Amino acid sequence: MFRGQFIHKISKTGRISVPSKFRDNLKKKYRTNFLILSTFENSIICYPLPEWDKLEDKLSRLPQFKKETVEFERYLIGNAHECEIDTEGRIMIPSILRKDFNINNSAVFVGMLSRFEIWSEKVWKKSLVSSFKKFQKSREVIDEI
Amino acid sequence: MFRGQFIHKISKTGRISVPSKFRDNLKKKYRTNFLILSTFENSIICYPLPEWDKLEDKLSRLPQFKKETVEFERYLIGNAHECEIDTEGRIMIPSILRKDFNINNSAVFVGMLSRFEIWSEKVWKKSLVSSFKKFQKSREVIDEI
DNA sequence: GCGTAATTTGTCATTTTTTGGCATATAAAA
DNA sequence: TTTTATATGCCAAAAAATGACAAATTACGC
Numbered sequence: 502m503f504r505g506q507f508i509h510k511i512s513k514t515g516r517i518s519v520p521s522k523f524r525d526n527l528k529k530k531y532r533t534n535f536l537i538l539s540t541f542e543n544s545i546i547c548y549p550l551p552e553w554d555k556l557e558d559k560l561s562r563l564p565q566f567k568k569e570t571v572e573f574e575r576y577l578i579g580n581a582h583e584c585e586i587d588t589e590g591r592i593m594i595p596s597i598l599r600k601d602f603n604i605n606n607s608a609v610f611v612g613m614l615s616r617f618e619i620w621s622e623k624v625w626k627k628s629l630v631s632s633f634k635k636f637q638k639s640r641e642v643i644d645e646i
Numbered sequence: 647m648f649r650g651q652f653i654h655k656i657s658k659t660g661r662i663s664v665p666s667k668f669r670d671n672l673k674k675k676y677r678t679n680f681l682i683l684s685t686f687e688n689s690i691i692c693y694p695l696p697e698w699d700k701l702e703d704k705l706s707r708l709p710q711f712k713k714e715t716v717e718f719e720r721y722l723i724g725n726a727h728e729c730e731i732d733t734e735g736r737i738m739i740p741s742i743l744r745k746d747f748n749i750n751n752s753a754v755f756v757g758m759l760s761r762f763e764i765w766s767e768k769v770w771k772k773s774l775v776s777s778f779k780k781f782q783k784s785r786e787v788i789d790e791i
Numbered sequence: 792g793c794g795t796a797a798t799t800t801g802t803c804a805t806t807t808t809t810t811g812g813c814a815t816a817t818a819a820a821a
Numbered sequence: 822t823t824t825t826a827t828a829t830g831c832c833a834a835a836a837a838a839t840g841a842c843a844a845a846t847t848a849c850g851c
Contacts, residue, residue: 509828512830520828561759565701575758665837734802734803
């Protein structure tokens, strides 16, 4: 499970080291050092490749020319980039994603159990403040669990 | 699998380099460097030759005189061009297709699993904005899958 | 058919981006 | 504090993308 928050620096070439706890989890639980980075709301979302593959498998069986499914595929798959964790524990975040999310000098890793997110530090801090109120509301959802 | 988004420049003669990840996939999975480019909605659609063959196969089993299927066939097959990836990893996009889709200085490659699309950068960006809401909605579909 | 112009192709040079690996710095653990 | 693990900075090498140009091919008018 991916848990916790880590702030790491990003190199000029767009490389950043994945938190070692996340790497351990990837290795033990998923036996991979491949990730899929995609986009979701205000951050990059990262899936272990095996998890992502399940999703693609289902998608690949949808009709090729039906409008809804094509659009769905385009945005889901079109934003999905495969990244390998190198021998130093780093990934390189594709420049398109860095641009889209304003990720420049440092980024925040946020654990989300079976996936994790990468945020621009600025956006993350802003979002924290504004989400406190929302959090109160999401309590209600949690109660149902 | 073809995944992700790449922006590449296009030469005066209409040549553009296919993203290296796509080339790898073509080589490994399909053992070909031939593509079929055709038209669909607002972009050029590109199939590895073996995938295209499957598609033709399916098309050939559709009723021969039904209006919709004939029209669809005419559109898809009639616009199909075979392209070879050269030693530098480039294809040349036929000028008809470039005109049709307003592809001038640069183009966006969008992965779609077993095929990919080539968009004019302008059109792609417009399309992104208008489809942002749909995109958010399609994320919810993931949860259901 | 032939000659000319336009387009396409092959090849190499240049630029830009990505990668691999090591050295240093920082943080965590003993 | 010392040791160990983790993260970062740096640089050279490799790969990828782009640019440029000449040769080959095709299209077109006569």
